[in-house]
Amino acid sequence: MAENEKKPLMKKRDLFIVAALLLVAVAGMAAVKFLSPNTATGSAKIYVGSYVYKEVSLGEDQVIEIDQGNDIVNHVEIKDGAIYMSDSTCPDQQCVGQGEISMDNYEQRVLRNWIVCLPNQVTVELTLEDEG
Amino acid sequence: MKQTSSRLTTQRMTRLALLAAAAVVLGYIEGILSAFMLLPPGIKLGLANTVLLYSIYLLGPGYSVILMLLKVILTGFMSGNLASAFFYSMGGGALSLLMMLLTRSIGRESVSIVGVSVVGAVFHNVGQLLVAALILRTPGLMFYIFPLMIAAVVTGVITGLAGRQIVRVLRIPGSSDPFQAKGGEEL
Numbered sequence: 001m002a003e004n005e006k007k008p009l010m011k012k013r014d015l016f017i018v019a020a021l022l023l024v025a026v027a028g029m030a031a032v033k034f035l036s037p038n039t040a041t042g043s044a045k046i047y048v049g050s051y052v053y054k055e056v057s058l059g060e061d062q063v064i065e066i067d068q069g070n071d072i073v074n075h076v077e078i079k080d081g082a083i084y085m086s087d088s089t090c091p092d093q094q095c096v097g098q099g100e101i102s103m104d105n106y107e108q109r110v111l112r113n114w115i116v117c118l119p120n121q122v123t124v125e126l127t128l129e130d131e132g
Numbered sequence: 133m134k135q136t137s138s139r140l141t142t143q144r145m146t147r148l149a150l151l152a153a154a155a156v157v158l159g160y161i162e163g164i165l166s167a168f169m170l171l172p173p174g175i176k177l178g179l180a181n182t183v184l185l186y187s188i189y190l191l192g193p194g195y196s197v198i199l200m201l202l203k204v205i206l207t208g209f210m211s212g213n214l215a216s217a218f219f220y221s222m223g224g225g226a227l228s229l230l231m232m233l234l235t236r237s238i239g240r241e242s243v244s245i246v247g248v249s250v251v252g253a254v255f256h257n258v259g260q261l262l263v264a265a266l267i268l269r270t271p272g273l274m275f276y277i278f279p280l281m282i283a284a285v286v287t288g289v290i291t292g293l294a295g296r297q298i299v300r301v302l303r304i305p306g307s308s309d310p311f312q313a314k315g316g317e318e319l
Contacts, residue, residue, distance in 0.1 A: 003164075008244050009246065010244060010247070010289075011242060011244045011246075011247070012137065012242070013239060013242040013243045013244075013247060014243060014244050014246050014247035014250070016221075017247045017250055017251060018247075018250055018285055018289065021250065021254055021281055021284075021285050022282065022285055024278075024281065025278045025279070025281035025282045025285070026278075026282075027318060028277070028278035029278040029279065032275040034296065036275070047268070047270065049268060049269065050268060050269030057235065061249075082216075084228070089303065090316065091299055092168070093165070094173045097167075097170045098172075098173070110172040110276075110279055111172065111276060112235075112275065112276075114134065114272075114273060116172070116173060116264075116268075116273065116277075118220070118264055118268075119216060119217070121220065121267065121268060123268060123270060123273075125272065126272075132285070
């Protein structure tokens with residue numbers, strides 16, 4: 001009959017693991033929020049791999065084409081002070097779905113000041129600086 | 133005797149093939165689902181991990197490593213750009229499996245399949261992000277591990293509970309086939 005006893009879904013040690021991991025995550029997010037540079041400079045860097053492909057100002061509306069050959073093309077667009085991936089030849093289209101970064105919204109975004117296209121290795125970083 | 137062992141081998145091979153196929157299909161369906169739901173990158177339910185949980189608990193570490201490799205290689209072939217997809221899923225899959233096996237062997241009696249699943253989910257993300265940061269050489273992206281961890285804890289609990297039910301249903305307690313079950317072990 002012991003088999004029919006209602007068992008808890010998790011053991012104590014499971015809960016400990018869950019709590020420890022959540023604690024690390026929350027502490028890490030707080031550290032990122034308070035320790036990382038907190039002022040947007042109004043410019044952004046577009047990387048291909050680890051190389052800066054172009055540095056752009058959010059004040060200037062434009063479309064930047066990043067053509068890596070072999071049908072790997074991304075378009076980054078700047079419009080009304082916001083930068084976003086307007087299209088990409090990557091299969092998952094995650095980067096397009098990540099939306100725009102502006103001077104005001106980067107602290108609320110999950111990916112903060114970044115747009116990442118992993119398959120095409122194109123990243124956009126809104127440049128941040130420490131105040132003063 | 134010889135016949136029995138060769139029959140077993142075929143059986144094992146078929147079961148491994150089946151499990152690998154299940155893992156690949158679950159991963160594929162999930163990929164479509166998360167693209168459809170526009171979840172932030174890297175966040176997914178991790179349904180394929182239920183297959184690995186099954187193999188960790190019923191087949192042991194050796195077969196689990198083979199399964200993980202099969203899943204990573206097959207998923208790599210299915211995606212358009214073999215190289216990068218392969219490295220991301222290898223980074224995630226290998227670190228995740230290693231940590232799950234460690235958690236299971238260290239935690240023996242005190243950690244259940246749910247704890248193992250949570251550790252696997254979190255370290256899958258850690259592994260993938262490490263590989264991404266290595267390939268892109270942008271350490272600035274590592275901050276993303278923290279929001280990913282929160283999501284992974286939640287999805288890890290869900291897939292762990294699902295994995296427990298799957299192992300319960302599919303195991304055959306007292307079976308003489310060592311490949312089938314290790315008796316009525318607590319999950």
